[in-house]
Amino acid sequence: MTAAVAKAKPKAKSKGLEVPILKKSDATRQRVLDVTSDLFRRNGYQATSMRDIAAAVGMKSGSLYYYYDSKEALLAAILNDTIDAHLAILKEAVDNLPANSTVRQKLDKAFQASVKIISDSGDMAVASAQTLSFLQEPEYSEQVRHRQAYNQFWRDLIEEGKRTGEIRKDLPDAVASMAIVGALTFVAEWFESDRSTTDEVGALFSSLFIDGMRA
Amino acid sequence: MTAAVAKAKPKAKSKGLEVPILKKSDATRQRVLDVTSDLFRRNGYQATSMRDIAAAVGMKSGSLYYYYDSKEALLAAILNDTIDAHLAILKEAVDNLPANSTVRQKLDKAFQASVKIISDSGDMAVASAQTLSFLQEPEYSEQVRHRQAYNQFWRDLIEEGKRTGEIRKDLPDAVASMAIVGALTFVAEWFESDRSTTDEVGALFSSLFIDGMRA
DNA sequence: GTCTATAGCAGGATAGAC
């Protein structure tokens, strides 16, 4: 989302009144991104050809290159978008809690939000170490940083819980945060909306890990 | 491991004393399997070419087909081997506990064993839904069954814990087992032996989930 | 902006020599 918008040149028509800048090109670029994200998630990066993407969007493969320079650029854009948006939502959800909220409440909120994003958008499934490795520098390192920021979010909450006494002090937060991120990542692979709701899953994850880490 | 051995014809030399059946062909076949498993895990199935595998084994790509009919056959063999062996070890570890062991003790043992296998062999990382989808029938369905058996192992332990009163009855075991399997699967992606031992990670996982599920 | 056509390359698999 953000990447596409950021790239749009903010040049308005040279004459006449200001109109919402929403050129057809931008809308299509976003469609390409959404469709591609879905295919990468379901079939993997390598197993998805530019022809597959073009067919799903409803155009021919050559036309894709009008929007993105390469398949790799498409991947980078998707990874940027999804992880950024995901982390932003988590942070906002936690920040919007009352100032005197407990870490338990923050974790609860974060689990709910994260499970919801992953279940709805299938986010994260694209971001395995294997998929990341298709990127070249500097995109690769940038993505690694984004991933670390996501992991750090959970680590920070754990550390905060140790300070408030809600989480036991001997818990290795590097490992515990990986357990959390692993369980969350996997949700994209098994979640089926007809078997359980994201709220149910979020609530269970929340209780599972919070009780498991409790002092 | 098992697949290769199972396929070896049990024909001994027609004359002379019995010798350990360990033909060069079998040893090489096993080497191919090990090397390929490692490459698939690190780089993914699609990103690994038969030429890559051959080079890593120390032969030319054409020679690989003496051992396996196709790249897909190689994948099926690996998936069979790793999941079967993994589950067998888990079951044995739990079955060998004293008859009056608690579910807590069983879970503890299972976590320790599972983390160790995954950390040492990188097992599971190959077995994502994406990778599985490269198999055709009947191999695909067979693999899905194997995966389900693995998941069921954890589910069974959880259900047993409910019966003994060690695990709270309102815990949805389908979701809880997925949280466990997800966290375990992810270990293959972040574990580094110079930062923590498999025993440490196993112990943490064990305490995390056991406390999290406790009644 | 989208198309057709195609260059250029890499991958899986096979055949047959040794």
Add this chain to the structure above:
DNA sequence: GTCTATCCTGCTATAGAC
């Protein structure tokens, strides 16, 4: 058992018409 040589297919990406 391993090699060389090669077929065939499918892929990414480009060029230029419309």
